[in-house]
Amino acid sequence: MSFISGVSASPGVLLALREQLNFIVKGKEILEMKRDRLAGEINRLLGEIRIRDEMESRLRDAYKLLVQVLMRKGMKNLATAAKSVDYMDLEFSTEMVMGINLVRLNIKREIKSTVYYDPLLQALAKKLNEAFRYMIKTAEIENNIEMLAYELMGTARKVNSLEKIVIPQYRETIRYVEERLMEDALSEFVRTKHIVGR
């Protein structure tokens, strides 16, 4: 192992290695805690992502009604009504969870749906408005899950590499240095005995 081969066996190095190992083990524990927290957060959001089904069903309903209105009112009427739709105001903010900026989308101003004289257009606006609200919530949750999952992947990889590679290597190195020091001490003892015997 290259890690071991470059290590000089001395009590100072052994002390430093032990300190480093302690630090790495603590770091691994913190990373494990982060991993568990991230997994917990993802689990919570996975529960919320069920609204995607609701969003899709509302979008399907809105689309069905849109087609019905298009067939009844024709393109010109629908286009004029569509042009009159006001913008929906969204507030974009972030919330820090374990070092990750999670997105929060808040609707600051709703689209008014009581604008139209034609009840069919009003019903369509209402359905689309509801579908948009669900789309915004779904986008927020999916984006946050993606970011958390990406971070979780990186954290799990770090924990894994510490647990499976770095820490065993350190332990091996410490064992090697301890054996070398033991061997050196033994040979020193033998040599001293030999000199005293002469």
Add this chain to the structure above:
Amino acid sequence: MRSAAYIYLITRAHGLSTHLLSADDFRSLMRSRDLDAFVEAISRGDYAEKVGLLPREKVSAKELNRVFSEIYVDRLLYLLKVAPQPINKFLDAYTRKVEVENIKRILISKFYGLTITQEDLITLPRTYSVINFQAMLEAESIEDAISLLVYTKYKGVGNYISIARESDSTIPLEAYLDKVYFQNVSKYIEGLPDKGIVRNIIGFEVDIRNLYFVLAYKLLETPSNLIEKSIIRPLYRLTDEHISSIIRARKDVLVDTLGSTPYGWVSNFISDALERGSIEDLEHKLNVILYNFLKSMSTRNALGLGYVLWYLNAIYYEYRNLTAIAFAKELNLAEEEVSLVL
């Protein structure tokens, strides 16, 4: 004794009604493979010339919709040419719905500060309307557009701008225009030969329209002050008490409340739509009720204005149905979905 001109008008209406597409025609159009097949099937009769002139690459549901609306307007205004007085005045007022529709489109656009062009309007013959639509289209603001209506019967619409702005809705403006339209139609009923039948038809139309708006707005939870503004008066069989009781009623008791009005029988047809809160179903069912009523009136008054009014509505339904099928074919919709609209 009926005048020769009156008999000629009725005869023309009977003759023109033979140009209308039958239920079988609609069924076969619905079964068209695609939009091209639909265009091929429709390229006969009254539609042959205008649909035939469309270049193949320009054929789309939107273009067809424009062509169908032109043919609808041609048909609508044709009877005016042969109608004697005082029927002519009445029919002129009755056909003004297209003029009102154009004014509405311009005012909605101006109200929301949108761009609107001649293309967005229903094409009307220059001699038909005294309203300068071009100037209205070019008006800088809604006030400027309304100022161009000052010498017309729609001049009062200006009084509703502030209410419309307060409620951020065009409901007061559009409802006012509809009121003027129906009041104008009612004004000319008195001198007509079949005034009893005509009053019955127009009254039924107003009541059904009011029922649709009140019920639909109730389902949409529209504020009651806006619902009240959408009502067209004078009412026919409905009374102010009936309207108020429907406005005040909870959504789950709308059917029962409707049952206590002279239109209780209508609830048998629309109760399902009301329970599901389906506006599209409600609109469709009430349209079917209106059409069937007009059809029965045309049978009872086959040699009178009842038939003429049915014909004027039948051409509108034909225009609507063809537009629906054209869009359905363009969007590859199933036959069942189209039949919900027809």
